Amino acid sequence: MSQHIRTRDGRCLHLIRRGSSEPVVVFESGIGANRGSWTLVEPQVQAATLVYDRAGLGRSTPDPGPRTVSRMTEDLLDLLAAAGIRRAVLVGHSLGGVVVRHVAHLRPELVAGLVLVDQVQEELPHYHEGKRFRLVSLGYRTGALIARTGLLKLLLRGRLHRDFPPEIAREITEEELSPGFLKAAAAEVRALPGGLAELPPLRLPQVPTTVISAGRTGPAEKRFRPVLIETHRAFAAALPHGRHVLAERADHLVPLQQPDLVAAEINRLL
Template identity: 35%
Template structure:
């Protein structure tokens, strides 16, 4: 059942599923809770908390700019509303930066931390991609055409070659309305402005950092930089996918995540 706590004057939609240790799922740019729909059922043994960021899904739209820190405070408010004092945290893409900020803001609330296909500081290329995505959202009026264009960045080449992109785009569009242009731009601007790199040494949670070989937004070099900055972080190459391993190879993705969350000394190759 969807719940709606209020933080900073905004209603934030969330729901809780499963049994076991709590695991907070934090999606990326323009991703609502449905983003986790393939991987979430595979996270057996965990109580998963998923929520819609401000400006997406069933959460309220913001009335001005905000930062990844604001989004991390939203995540903490949702945890409070769900009665979760401490949890594992899994963040992807922009959600990975939000997870980093959460671990820095409230280290006592984070058990183990998983950062997938994310960044700590944008480089010239990733900034260019984000600016291009902003233009695509503003200028491409046909929803199916927009999703096809977006998929060329977010999905790996192997997945795109094995699946009918037109059918995927139509399925996404049929599932619900796209995020509004202004809302997308506010989230993209939060991603562009985010920078945690110089502060990552203060993260105390055991951390897994995952990059994927075909990621065309945040290449594996971003994962290496994060892992080098967080004391004791485990760096792993995830499934041979693009930017969204939880969609392209959900079981392989979950295998790596759960091995780490269960405290394994090593994670699957």
């Protein structure tokens, strides 16, 4: 069921919910990504599910404020409250991993388990390099300007999301190549270092938690990927109910490249 809910400040967030049992598996996408991230994972989950679009991404309205982790966490908590969800398994990819851990820190009674998919580890210096993320943000903003001409859709339509069902591929691609989507993604990227710096130290999750690391090295990751994998492994080992899994056939885009593995780890927690 597709619907919109309102945040505490009146903005609309778009969600799609399937089933009504609890715990509900709730998906939080990576930076600059919408519900499409979970297209290949969600149908394999053996429970009720909820996917949604963060502010400005997909069918949700934009947010005029800074898109910090705290702001994203507030939106997710508003979403859970409006949807009447009292118990959830939270699944977060990349920056989404920090968001769902922040929810577990603030409202542990809501969280039955966590699946953290190649998550951001906020203590690593890599994620605090402001210049790097300003340049990436500039790339998104440039893309938004090009998108206004229609050139991006002309060049990329039919090339993205070839593994998706055709109707879903067209819908998600249309959204991702829109100026508004790219502008919202730029805002998320630009706010990342500052948003991580302002977070309080997050308590270690006390619920069953699976940490999935991408096993393949993506572009510009030659030095960083081994460090991230070891940090993920150490993080999982420090948890009372932690498990570390290596997605050997995927780079950072694990939900798109090894969706079966992600779904299997979610189903293990149900």
